[in-house]
Amino acid sequence: MADAANWRKLRDAVDGNLIEVRAMFESCATEPNGAACREATQDVKNPYWLGDQAAALRFPDCSMGGLRHQSAYAIRAQNTADVVAGVNFVRENNLRLVIKGGGHSYYGTSNAPDSLLIGRVR
Numbered sequence: 001m002a003d004a005a006n007w008r009k010l011r012d013a014v015d016g017n018l019i020e021v022r023a024m025f026e027s028c029a030t031e032p033n034g035a036a037c038r039e040a041t042q043d044v045k046n047p048y049w050l051g052d053q054a055a056a057l058r059f060p061d062c063s064m065g066g067l068r069h070q071s072a073y074a075i076r077a078q079n080t081a082d083v084v085a086g087v088n089f090v091r092e093n094n095l096r097l098v099i100k101g102g103g104h105s106y107y108g109t110s111n112a113p114d115s116l117l118i119g120r121v122r
Helices: 004-013 024-032 035-043 047-051 080-093
Strands: 018-020 074-075 096-100 115-119
Touching: 004 018, 004 074, 004 080, 024 035, 074 080, 080 096, 080 115
Parallel strands: 074 115, 096 115
Antiparallel strands: 018 074
């Protein structure tokens, strides 16, 4: 796994579009009545919202405690240079690469442990 300094360099290379992947319902564990939890529980039935979530796994309820299956970080790719920076990063740091195309994967391939996810994510 890459060290913190390398992740910071990648964040700079992609103009801040690197996000740490968090469980989709993490806010519900800490603030069950909070706005973030309300948004997540209301929007989880929306396949478009779900598809944009970096932490979306095969089954939504897996995201509560399933961080061991999720990518460590995700790049909100804005352009080709972001994708190139991500591909180079995984090669240089011996990580898995996950491409998020049209949503979460029924087979669970839209995330992988110790990986960098690249795609249209929140």
